[in-house]
Every structure is written in structure tokens, then in C-alpha cells.
Amino acid sequence: MESCSVARIMSLGKLAIHRTYLCNRIFRNLPKLLGFTPSSLKKFCKVEHVELQLTKKATLGTLPELPPDILMGIFATLEIPDLVRAGSVCSSWRSAYTSLRNLGQYNLQQTPCLLYTSESIGESVACLYSHAEKRSYKLTLPEPPIRTRCLIGSSHGWLVTVDDRSEMHLVNPITCEQIALPSVITIEQVNPIVDEYGALHKYEFSWHTGACGVYSSPSIFALDKLRHELHYKAFVFPDTSTGSYIVVLIHNPMRQLSFARVGDDKWTWLPPYDDYKDCTYKDGLLYAACTYKGELHTFDLSGPVVTRKTIISIPREYECEYMYVVQAPWGGLLLIWRIFEDHNVEPEPGASVFWNTTEYRIYEFDAERSELKEINCLRDHVLFLGHNQSLCLGAEEYPCLRANHAYFTDDNSLWICGLPNDHRDMGVLNLDDNSREDLVSPQLWSNFPAPMWITPDLRKMNLASEG
Amino acid sequence: MAATPADASSSSSEAVVGGEKSNKMITLISSDGESFEATEEAAKMSVTIKHMIEDGCADDGIPLPNVPAKILSMVIEYCNKHAADADDTNKHVADPADADEDDDNNNNNASAGEKEDLKSFDASLVAVDQATLFDIILAANFLSIKGLLDLACQKVADDIKDKSVEEVREIFKIENDFTKEEEEAVRKENAWAFNE
Numbered sequence: 126m127e128s129c130s131v132a133r134i135m136s137l138g139k140l141a142i143h144r145t146y147l148c149n150r151i152f153r154n155l156p157k158l159l160g161f162t163p164s165s166l167k168k169f170c171k172v173e174h175v176e177l178q179l180t181k182k183a184t185l186g187t188l189p190e191l192p193p194d195i196l197m198g199i200f201a202t203l204e205i206p207d208l209v210r211a212g213s214v215c216s217s218w219r220s221a222y223t224s225l226r227n228l229g230q231y232n233l234q235q236t237p238c239l240l241y242t243s244e245s246i247g248e249s250v251a252c253l254y255s256h257a258e259k260r261s262y263k264l265t266l267p268e269p270p271i272r273t274r275c276l277i278g279s280s281h282g283w284l285v286t287v288d289d290r291s292e293m294h295l296v297n298p299i300t301c302e303q304i305a306l307p308s309v310i311t312i313e314q315v316n317p318i319v320d321e322y323g324a325l326h327k328y329e330f331s332w333h334t335g336a337c338g339v340y341s342s343p344s345i346f347a348l349d350k351l352r353h354e355l356h357y358k359a360f361v362f363p364d365t366s367t368g369s370y371i372v373v374l375i376h377n378p379m380r381q382l383s384f385a386r387v388g389d390d391k392w393t394w395l396p397p398y399d400d401y402k403d404c405t406y407k408d409g410l411l412y413a414a415c416t417y418k419g420e421l422h423t424f425d426l427s428g429p430v431v432t433r434k435t436i437i438s439i440p441r442e443y444e445c446e447y448m449y450v451v452q453a454p455w456g457g458l459l460l461i462w463r464i465f466e467d468h469n470v471e472p473e474p475g476a477s478v479f480w481n482t483t484e485y486r487i488y489e490f491d492a493e494r495s496e497l498k499e500i501n502c503l504r505d506h507v508l509f510l511g512h513n514q515s516l517c518l519g520a521e522e523y524p525c526l527r528a529n530h531a532y533f534t535d536d537n538s539l540w541i542c543g544l545p546n547d548h549r550d551m552g553v554l555n556l557d558d559n560s561r562e563d564l565v566s567p568q569l570w571s572n573f574p575a576p577m578w579i580t581p582d583l584r585k586m587n588l589a590s591e592g
Numbered sequence: 593m594a595a596t597p598a599d600a601s602s603s604s605s606e607a608v609v610g611g612e613k614s615n616k617m618i619t620l621i622s623s624d625g626e627s628f629e630a631t632e633e634a635a636k637m638s639v640t641i642k643h644m645i646e647d648g649c650a651d652d653g654i655p656l657p658n659v660p661a662k663i664l665s666m667v668i669e670y671c672n673k674h675a676a677d678a679d680d681t682n683k684h685v686a687d688p689a690d691a692d693e694d695d696d697n698n699n700n701n702a703s704a705g706e707k708e709d710l711k712s713f714d715a716s717l718v719a720v721d722q723a724t725l726f727d728i729i730l731a732a733n734f735l736s737i738k739g740l741l742d743l744a745c746q747k748v749a750d751d752i753k754d755k756s757v758e759e760v761r762e763i764f765k766i767e768n769d770f771t772k773e774e775e776e777a778v779r780k781e782n783a784w785a786f787n788e
Contacts, residue, residue: 192733198741215768262785
């Protein structure tokens with residue numbers, strides 16, 4: 126009778142893989158097998174760490190060890206705070222965590238957190254509020270202190286900040302990596318003014334745009350005041366062709382576009398259009414919504430010369446002050462308008478101004494017919510809007526978030542910089558009935574810099590050194 | 593290959609469901625020598641066993657020296673339940689032309705109910721102590737049963753969530769085997785995640 130040797134070999138083979146597991150079991154039962162009690166065994170064991178292991182393992186009753194690839198599979202679903210803690214439990218878990226991180230195989234679909242600061246917590250501390258855990262984490266960030274900076278963007282775990290010399294940086298709050306972006310004086314409209322010692326002491330800001338026209342003469346701003354005029358919103362996109370990142374800046378006058386690759390020494394201006402409201406990056410192209418012209422533009426930034434195309438005309442009736450361009454998980458492109466209730470644009474002196482968002486109007490771009498189609502309900506999806514890179518997420522992957530809701534923060538540049546002590550327009554809006562709720566109660570944050578959504582990320586830039 | 597003495601289970605009727613599957617029984621032998629029977633269909637949820645059957649190695653029963661009886665019976669329970677579910681799905685798909693709308697609704701309700709049923713079965717299967725859970729993971733890994741492996745791993749992930757490092761060590765009975773220096777370095781690297 127032929128016994129099945131293949132099966133035996135296969136099962137023995139699997140035995141070899143699980144020898145750690147079996148060794149553990151044998152080891153655990155060794156005292157019993159030898160007929161010793163742990164204390165009598167101690168007398169015979171000269172090597173201290175072996176002695177400790179025998180007694181500890183026998184009394185603690187440790188579980189079988191899971192192989193590294195299984196541990197990695199378990200950790201791959203975790204949110205970053207849980208993942209980081211799991212990697213601190215013991216050396217085998219740490220090893221799995223490190224491999225997972227190095228391979229970039231940890232969960233990239235992290236739940237967006239609210240990033241905010243608070244006067245009482247510290248000048249260099251940023252807080253992250255996690256919906257999943259309903260708690261905040263405090264992170265100490267590199268200098269200059271985060272509370273002295275303006276926050277103008279958040280993409281892929283990177284914060285884009287403007288410091289009190291109006292210079293921009295990228296900061297990853299989780300890894301504390303910080304990268305300086307090209308100097309503000311390389312922006313088309315900005316020129317440095319030096320004092321008698323040759324030190325930079327003011328900026329000259331020119332009001333021209335790419336369009337022909339007559340402009341006021343340039344204005345002079347103090348180093349920390351330029352940022353309240355110039356910077357509007359910034360985005361960080363992975364540049365797949367070079368493996369680096371591209372930063373796109375919407376800046377004044379008139380919300381023009383400039384961009385730079387991380388590592389560049391200057392910003393590249395993209396005239397002639399202006400009045401851009403929001404950007405996104407899809408399939409290697411930058412999409413920018415230009416409301417004055419009523420168009421959606423795409424830019425190919427990969428070649429030596431930037432090429433631009435217009436892909437849709439946005440009818441004038443949709444024109445509105447705040448608008449977002451969002452990639453949907455199903456591959457579509459959404460254009461979303463933020464509607465405010467009536468407000469007093471010129472309040473009496475001393476009166477506070479409240480901008481209240483009352484509605485989001487959502488349209489999907491239909492590529493075939495090249496038109497916008499209104500969507501009344503985002504069943505199974507969640508929006509994150511504000512100064513961050515606009516997000517539309519599938520609610521199923523984020524059980525702690527509410528489907529068909531928009532989580533929004535205040536990105537009204539006039540009021541954020543102009544009225545830093547005012548209450549911020551932020552909350553959760555139900556897209557069905559436009560009812561609105563607070564994000565967290567009571568308010569945890571200081572009003573300046575205005576809080577913003579950020580998706581935590583463990584990635585490091587790993588800039589290649591030059592020369 | 594010499595004819596093996598007819599195993600009562602392997603000569604059972606080739607009753608056919610939907611014209612594809614046989615009801616041949618497979619014997620699985622746990623590490624502590626207990627024998628379990630499973631339909632070929634259920635057993636084939638394990639890719640490891642599926643290959644052994646296809647290579648003709650399963651006639652005398654399949655020894656599984658890594659899987660104790662307690663765990664093997666749970667694994668078989670999972671396979672039986674999920675093999676039956678896969679079969680039902682195939683049955684529904686097989687008759688798309690059933691035009692009657694009521695019938696369609698009934699089918700949908702039935703499969704929604706079955707889904708709930710399966711979900712709660714899965715949940716109770718992994719609602720066990722950590723040692724058993726780890727044993728299930730190791731068995732599912734060894735036997736290459738992806739659904740069960742994912743289910744059990746997700747349970748471990750759920751048990752890790754929102755817990756402090758000390759709590760995790762206690763729940764999973766894990767020894768802190770870092771040296772003092774290592775522990776300090778680890779804590780320092782992501783200090784923010786530990787402040788409670």
C-alpha cells in the first residue's frame with residue numbers, strides 16, 4: 126500500500142516553518158517534562174537569562190508566537206496611533222512594525238484628524254483630534270513655533286505653513302520632518318527690500334497678474350505681514366514621474382498659480398489666468414478650477430514646458446466664492462460649492478462677523494458630455510473640506526465617520542488672518558437636510574491658526590542629497 | 593497505484609448539486625490523533641488540502657500535525673458554513689432569468705438574512721480567548737484558508753485598537769523583552785502616542 130509521501134513531506138515542511146511555535150510549546154512544558162518544579166530548576170540553572178526565561182515563561186503562560194508576515198497583516202489595518210503603540214509592545218511586534226513601515230504597507234487610508242493648536246497647551250504643540258478614538262494627541266513640532274505660523278494646506282500627511290517671515294515649509298506632524306520650500310522672494314510678484322546693512326527687512330509686493338491691465342503700484346509689507354496678503358492655499362502632490370513631490374500654491378493677487386518641486390530653489394509662475402479656487406491632482410495632471418473664466422483647467426507639469434488645457438466651462442450661474450475640486454473614489458471628479466447664509470460684509474466696528482456655512486452644492490463632472498451634473502446625495506461617502514486638499518472618502522472604510530456628511534473647517538482667508546480671534550466656521554453638515562453639528566464639543570482649539578484636516582502619514586520625504 | 597481498501601467515506605454517493613460538486617467525504621486527522629470528517633467541498637476551502645486532494649494524497653485521510661483537535665473542529669465548522677454559503681450564491685446566480693419580481697425580492701431578502709447569519713456566526717467563532725485565537729490564526733495560515741485567516745486577524749486588530757501598550761501586553765500575555773535602552777528609544781520615537 127503506497128503511503129502518501131508527498132503529503133508527509135508537505136506537512137513536515139510546514140512543521141519546519143512553524144518550528145518557533147513548536148519550540149515555544151516544548152520550552153513551555155520543559156519543567157513538567159523533566160519533572161522539576163520551577164524553583165528546583167533554578168538551583169540547577171547557572172545562566173541567569175535562561176533561568177529567568179524558564180521561570181517567566183512557565184508562570185506567564187505566553188501565547189504562541191505569530192509569524193512576522195501575519196503580524197504585518199494584522200498591523201496593516203490599524204490607524205497610526207494604534208500602529209505605533211503595537212510597534213512598542215515587544216521586539217517581535219516592533220520588528221513587524223518596522224518592516225511594514227519600511228515597505229510602505231501600513232494602512233494608507235487613515236481617518237483624517239483635526240489638527241489644531243491651543244494657547245494653553247504650548248506654542249510649538251499641535252494637537253490631533255481622532256474621530257476613531259474620540260481623543261486628542263499632542264505633538265511637539267519643529268521650530269518656528271506652530272502657533273506663530275499660518276496654515277495654508279494639508280495633503281498626504283504634510284502641513285503647508287507660512288512663518289512670520291512669510292516663508293513656507295512642509296511639516297509632517299507625525300514624523301516631525303520639516304522641509305523648507307523655495308523662498309517667497311522667488312514668487313513673481315515679490316521683491317526683497319534690504320536695509321542699510323544689506324539684511325532683508327521688508328517685501329515689495331506687486332499687484333500685477335498674467336492678464337494685461339493697469340495695476341496699482343506695488344505695496345510694501347513687513348516680513349510677517351506679507352503672508353496675510355499673498356498666500357491663499359497650497360497643495361502637495363506626489364510626482365510619480367520623478368518620485369518627488371510637487372507643491373502648488375494659489376496666491377494673490379487674484380489667486381494665481383505657482384508651483385515648485387521639493388528641492389527646487391524657486392517657484393515657477395503659471396500665468397496668464399487667475400481666480401483659481403482649488404486644485405487636485407489626478408493621473409499625473411493638475412486640475413485647477415478657475416471661476417472667473419468659468420473653466421476647469423488641467424496642467425501637465427511633467428515636461429520641461431508646462432502645458433495647459435481647458436476641459437470644461439463652468440456656467441456663470443454656479444459662480445460662488447468658495448469652491449472645491451474633489452476626486453471621488455469611483456474615479457469621477459466633483460465640483461462643490463460652499464454656500465453661506467447672509468452675512469454683513471462690512472460690520473460695524475467692534476461687531477463680530479460670523480460666516481456660517483449652510484449648504485454644499487455638489488456637481489459631478491461628466492467627461493463624456495463635458496458638463497456638470499448636480500448630485501443631491503453622496504450616499505456612502507464622506508467629504509472633508511477646508512484648507513486641506515479636498516477629500517471624498519468611501520464611508521465603508523471609515524466606520525467612525527458618518528456617510529453623506531461633510532466635515533468642514535474654516536478656510537475664509539479674509540477672516541482667518543484679518544480677524545484671528547473670531548469664532549471659526551467649522552462643523553459637520555448633513556448633506557440630506559443641511560442640518561449642522563459641532564465637530565467636538567466643547568471647543569478645544571484656539572482660533573488662530575485656524576484648525577485644519579490632516580490625514581496622518583508615516584512617510585518620509587527622503588530627499589536625495591545634491592552633488 | 594494499488595487499489596486501497598475502500599474507505600467507507602470515500603465511496604459515498606456521488607450525489608451532484610447543480611451538476612458540479614461531489615459529496616465525497618475527506619478525513620482530517622488532528623495533531624492529537626482525532627479524526628474529523630468534512631465534505632470535499634468544505635475541505636477544499638483550505639488551499640493546502642485542495643492541492644493534496646488534487647495530487648491524490650487524500651485517500652487515507654490527511655494528517656495535520658500542527659492542528660490540535662479543538663482548533664480543527666472550529667476550522668471545519670467555518671469551512672462547512674462558508675462552503676454552503678458559496679454554494680447558495682452560485683445557485684442564485686445560476687437562475688438570473690427568474691423573471692418574477694416577488695421571487696427576486698425573496699431571493700434578495702434571503703441572501704441579506706443569510707449574510708447577517710454568516711456575520712454573526714463569524715463573530716461568535718472568533719469570540720474566544722487569545723490563545724485559541726492565535727491557534728486559529730496559525731491553523732488557518734498553515735491550511736491556507738484566507739477567509740478564516742482574515743477574520744481571526746481582524747479580531748486581533750480589533751482587540752489592539754484604542755488600548756495602551758501595557759493593556760495590550762496584558763491581554764495578549766506578552767512579555768516586554770526590550771532592554772531598558774531599547775524601551776526608552778522606542779518610547780521617545782513616538783512619544784505623542786503614549787501620553788494618556
